[in-house]
Amino acid sequence: MAGGTTLENTPTWAVAVVSFCFISISLGLERLIHLLTAWLKKLGKKALIEALEKLKSEMMLLGFISLLLAATQGPISKICISHKVAETMLPCRKITSITETLLADSSPVEDSAIPQPAINYDYCFSKGKVSLISQEGLGQLHIFIFVLAAMHVLYSVLAMALGNAKMRVWKVWEKETQTIEYQVHNDPNRFRYTRETSFGRRHVNSSTGTPFLLWTKCFFRQFFSSLAKVDYMTLRHGFIATHFSPSGNVKFDFQKYIEQSLEEDFKVVVGISPPLWFVVVIFLLVNVRGMHIYLWISVLPLILILALGTKLEVIVAKMAIKLGTENAITRGTPLVHPNDELFWFGHPGFLLHFLHLTLFMNAYEIAFFLWITYEFGLRSCYHDKIELIILRIVLAVTVQVLCSYITLPLYALVTQMGSHYKKTALEEQTAKLLKAWHEDVRKKQRQKLPQDKSISPRNVGPSRSKDGQQTDQAEARVQVS
Numbered sequence: 001m002a003g004g005t006t007l008e009n010t011p012t013w014a015v016a017v018v019s020f021c022f023i024s025i026s027l028g029l030e031r032l033i034h035l036l037t038a039w040l041k042k043l044g045k046k047a048l049i050e051a052l053e054k055l056k057s058e059m060m061l062l063g064f065i066s067l068l069l070a071a072t073q074g075p076i077s078k079i080c081i082s083h084k085v086a087e088t089m090l091p092c093r094k095i096t097s098i099t100e101t102l103l104a105d106s107s108p109v110e111d112s113a114i115p116q117p118a119i120n121y122d123y124c125f126s127k128g129k130v131s132l133i134s135q136e137g138l139g140q141l142h143i144f145i146f147v148l149a150a151m152h153v154l155y156s157v158l159a160m161a162l163g164n165a166k167m168r169v170w171k172v173w174e175k176e177t178q179t180i181e182y183q184v185h186n187d188p189n190r191f192r193y194t195r196e197t198s199f200g201r202r203h204v205n206s207s208t209g210t211p212f213l214l215w216t217k218c219f220f221r222q223f224f225s226s227l228a229k230v231d232y233m234t235l236r237h238g239f240i241a242t243h244f245s246p247s248g249n250v251k252f253d254f255q256k257y258i259e260q261s262l263e264e265d266f267k268v269v270v271g272i273s274p275p276l277w278f279v280v281v282i283f284l285l286v287n288v289r290g291m292h293i294y295l296w297i298s299v300l301p302l303i304l305i306l307a308l309g310t311k312l313e314v315i316v317a318k319m320a321i322k323l324g325t326e327n328a329i330t331r332g333t334p335l336v337h338p339n340d341e342l343f344w345f346g347h348p349g350f351l352l353h354f355l356h357l358t359l360f361m362n363a364y365e366i367a368f369f370l371w372i373t374y375e376f377g378l379r380s381c382y383h384d385k386i387e388l389i390i391l392r393i394v395l396a397v398t399v400q401v402l403c404s405y406i407t408l409p410l411y412a413l414v415t416q417m418g419s420h421y422k423k424t425a426l427e428e429q430t431a432k433l434l435k436a437w438h439e440d441v442r443k444k445q446r447q448k449l450p451q452d453k454s455i456s457p458r459n460v461g462p463s464r465s466k467d468g469q470q471t472d473q474a475e476a477r478v479q480v481s
Helices: 012-043 046-077 098-105 116-125 135-166 169-176 180-185 198-203 211-224 229-243 254-269 274-285 293-326 349-376 386-417 423-451 468-480
Strands: 191-193 329-331
Touching (some): 046 135, 135 386, 169 229, 229 254, 229 293, 274 349, 293 349
């Protein structure tokens, strides 16, 4: 064990105070999660409750990792490797400590003659080797894993919160679909040239004639006019016409459906999947001095988020181009057709994993920066150039803003244009429609009963046909026989 006082020589009040603090914090966190779960149940947020359960499972995994590191740090520190192997793929220039020099130059001595801080090294140095990873290094790795998980959750929650704030205007647009002005403007008896509609003028022009021009236009559009009102209205109409009513004349809260769909996706985004943990291992492996790998890790999320935003804009533009090619004349609202073939690999869900990877890599960059600063300071070998540090921080903030305010709202809307809708997100909407239909039927029945004098209160319940009395008598005869 490293230098320090054991519990045998530690005051009992110190042990009790530290134990009390840790237990209180743990119980407080557990109570907070319980209250948050109860609040989400009250709001009927089933998807967010499942996301919270996913977060609790991630915390359990972190607890298991912590327990495993604490229990095995002694045996791991006694795994010895040669000096030649230990000096390969170093993240920083090798600096020989005073203890290592003394142990390497001196003859073997008894453990009692070696200073306490050097005992951990003595096991391997007595064999002419070095430890695979010291107990201090395992403790630092332990802290990094915790910081990484915390930053990923924080980044995911922040992205969803900012994205929902940006999408609040959709509630206003959704209410507008129930107004007389909207219905008059989108009258099915109104015929227009497709290119002359607002949707056609926005997406179909000379700058979309070739794939190169189309992608270039969509790349810059995501910064200045990523989501217009006409896009929301047109995609909404296409979704309802495809999955509910061909005419699109049905009361359906599309904005609420998108919100619930995004909550379903949050369950995936907030977790760290096994492939992402494998990515962490790869990043730690290639962090070799001179490669500046973390500068590339800072740039890669920016490339991914820009590529994703451009692809989402291209999907909307292609739907408009296809609409103009197939129908020169539009009746009422332009009718686009959702199709999985518009997405990469014909699978809209792939974009979610793409977004998940981007958020995780950005969180990894910030977590690594904070961890290095906490453990080794700003002047460590990891931060050899202050210009690179500033650039990495600026890139991380830029990616977070782009993801929250541009890409996430685009993703939430455009991914609804797949061939299939999300069943779980639609359950609440369907339940509301069925409830409204049932209430309407009951209201009509109550209005009809006083007009039909031939129906008495006695036979209203069991009678389901015109000759209900004969049916009841027949059923009675069958039971008697």
